[in-house]
Amino acid sequence: MENSDMAEMKIGIVIPAHNEAMTISACLKSIHKAITQLPSTILAYPLVVLDGCTDETLALVKNAGVDYIECDYHCVGRVRDIGIRHAIKNGATWIACTDADSIVTPDWLVQQVIHIEQQATDMICGVVSVDNWAHLTTQTQKDYIAHYQDMMGHRHIHGANLSFSSKSYLAVGGFAPLPCHEDVDLVKRFEDQDYAITWSNRVRVITSSRLDARANEGFAAFLANLEKDNL
Template sequence: MIGAVGVVVPARDEAELVGACLRSVLRSVRALPPGVEWAVCVVADRCADPTEVVARHALAGHRRVVVLGNDAELTIGEVRDLGVDRVRTLLSAHPAERTLLLHTDADTVVTPRWASEHLARCAEGAHAVAGAARLSSPPTSRLARIRYRDVLERARRPEGHGNVYGANLGVRADAFEAVGGFGAVAHGEDHGLWRRLDAGGFRVRYDSAATVITSGRVVGRAPSGLAALLASLAVE
């Protein structure tokens, strides 16, 4: 039985979007069942804009929330791990096997039942859940839209949608720790974690009920992330 949920949000130069992200996260965690504690950590990673200020304002007045400013040269995997360490500290009264770690991105808005759906899948026996993502705006060209639909269809498998997004990932803390967390990975940290969980015999699950709406931009922060994929689909 999960008794605590920790949400980690890495953010670099996302002052325009992080406020909406955090308001959606707060709405979602406040809808968790009574008795489930929650914590939120934003890692403002080497920001040159007011991301950290906006995040602090959005989280003001709530308990067990923190905004960490990071100036070190860390990989995205290490940034996410830093956030995990802090929410685990905030929820230290709860053992790892009863703690769910949720991950999203600062350019993403989660749905009101996002946290509850992840929690429900864990109650059904999942150690890790890869949720679904919708784009906030579709690719601009018809060719790119067709290619994107093809990408989604090729990923689909009998057990679910087949996609893994750092913007929508839930992992029980004991499973996360057993495979070493995200690690010092510059990109693809979400897929790497998922592969290690699967290879380690943990119960992984794709779930379309746990949904987020993520940015459809073609210039993003991760060199091999969703924005880079969308940009490549637009090439004639």
């Protein structure tokens, strides 16, 4: 993203949600706080993409006064893509992705803006912290920490903490209609087309340590497999 575009920057924050009544309110509250940290010259707004929700998620999103659209894809790649294209159609020049079971840090958006200003980056891959280890074995925590590179230049990819310019997103074709690893696929296409990627541990999200995975090979499944190996 060119620095000259900063004056017209509008951030669309896209959150897919499938039956996330237990977590969506905290997620939206954290996003609102992050938005308030931005300078007044930068606009930002959240958009929840409700995917086949049968619980109280919709009511909670309405109560929070947040914009939403509904679909019934049960495919996270399609859900993210429809939300992002909706945000771009409504003027978003930068897209910030997170998940409904995650909480963004207060400076989540500010740090993204700093990277864009300093490095003219096209994509930022951030890091995640686990919210609670209490229900997991000590060895699972140790294995995770040993595996995870919480530093600048890491190579972790999380759909819960991925952001990019709208122009670049459209140029590479957007998220593929994949039920998992849609984030890895998108990053690879950015890399293949030589877009500038920043691997940052200053852009942070705290994500759920639940083991009941929404995606068969997502973050919850990764933790569940670690825990299974240690039981």
